[in-house]
Amino acid sequence: MRNFLRQGIQMCGGKGDGGHLVTHCRDLAHTIKPGGTTIHVEHAEGGKGFRIEKNVCRQSLLVGGGAEELIVRDNDVTGRIEGNSIVNGVFENNRLTGQGRKALMQFGYADGLVIRGNTIRASEDAVGIYVWGASRYNPAPSKNIAIERNTPDLPGQPISLNGVEGATVRGNTITGSKARNVVEAKRCESLTVEETAKAAP
Numbered sequence: 001m002r003n004f005l006r007q008g009i010q011m012c013g014g015k016g017d018g019g020h021l022v023t024h025c026r027d028l029a030h031t032i033k034p035g036g037t038t039i040h041v042e043h044a045e046g047g048k049g050f051r052i053e054k055n056v057c058r059q060s061l062l063v064g065g066g067a068e069e070l071i072v073r074d075n076d077v078t079g080r081i082e083g084n085s086i087v088n089g090v091f092e093n094n095r096l097t098g099q100g101r102k103a104l105m106q107f108g109y110a111d112g113l114v115i116r117g118n119t120i121r122a123s124e125d126a127v128g129i130y131v132w133g134a135s136r137y138n139p140a141p142s143k144n145i146a147i148e149r150n151t152p153d154l155p156g157q158p159i160s161l162n163g164v165e166g167a168t169v170r171g172n173t174i175t176g177s178k179a180r181n182v183v184e185a186k187r188c189e190s191l192t193v194e195e196t197a198k199a200a201p
Contacts, residue, residue: 007040008057012065013047021051027058037062037079041070045085064089064107081105088112098122098154103130110142120152127160128152134163134187141165141189148172160184161191170194 009022027038038057041050045066052063052070057077063070064083072081073092079099081091086107092114098104101124107113110131120128129150133142145167152158153175159182161167169183169192183193 007036008038008059010036010040010042011050012041012043013050013067014044015046017044017046018048018050018067018069020049021053022055023051023053025055025057027056029058038077039063041065041067041083082107083110084108086110086113090114090116091118093117094119096120098124098126100124101126101156103127103160104154105129107131108135108142109133109138109140110145112144113142113146115145115147116149118150120150120154122154122156124154125156126154127156128154128158130160130162131164131167132162133165142167151175152177157184158182161188162186164188164191166190168192168194 037060041063042065048068050070052072055075060079061081064086066085068087070089075094077096141163143165147169149171151173157179158174
């Protein structure tokens with residue numbers, strides 16, 4: 001796949017829909033600048049069982065849109081991984097090479113989210129993993145979040161939480177960060193941070 005003007009692969013869904021699998025998609029080198037992401041899931045409220053596995057994405061990966069039981073696993077991504085309003089989702093064993101200074105893995109208004117075993121590399125001062133909720137536009141917090149066994153290798157803030165209720169951060173290995181704390185937390189309740197290793201920058 002190459003030279004798409006907007007999204008490379010776009011999916012949506014609704015209640016009663018789901019079970020879709022995207023796998024072994026290879027985003028090849030482009031001769032024009034794409035306007036969107038390699039894989040994009042949106043407007044999927046109530047859709048269940050989307051699986052995004054073993055793909056190569058040169059233009060980020062944007063998934064969520066209210067999808068339930070979403071699995072994003074074992075992808076190679078350049079850019080960012082982002083998703084909003086995910087219910088009972090898993091982001092696992094992805095390899096992300098960050099571009100830019102925005103948060104590299106970013107999730108909003110999640111209800112049940114596991115972020116596990118991902119490798120995140122960046123040379124710029126960006127946040128590695130950012131989970132947020134409870135904004136002026138939507139009072140719902142993100143909740144029931146597990147961030148574990150990830151390896152952020154970047155100079156910026158490894159993990160940041162804002163407007164989260166019920167989160168566990170454990171077993172992550174941090175390399176290269178100049179941040180004072182591994183986890184930056186604002187407006188959070190019931191947060192547990194355990195067994196995180198930080199190597200010198």
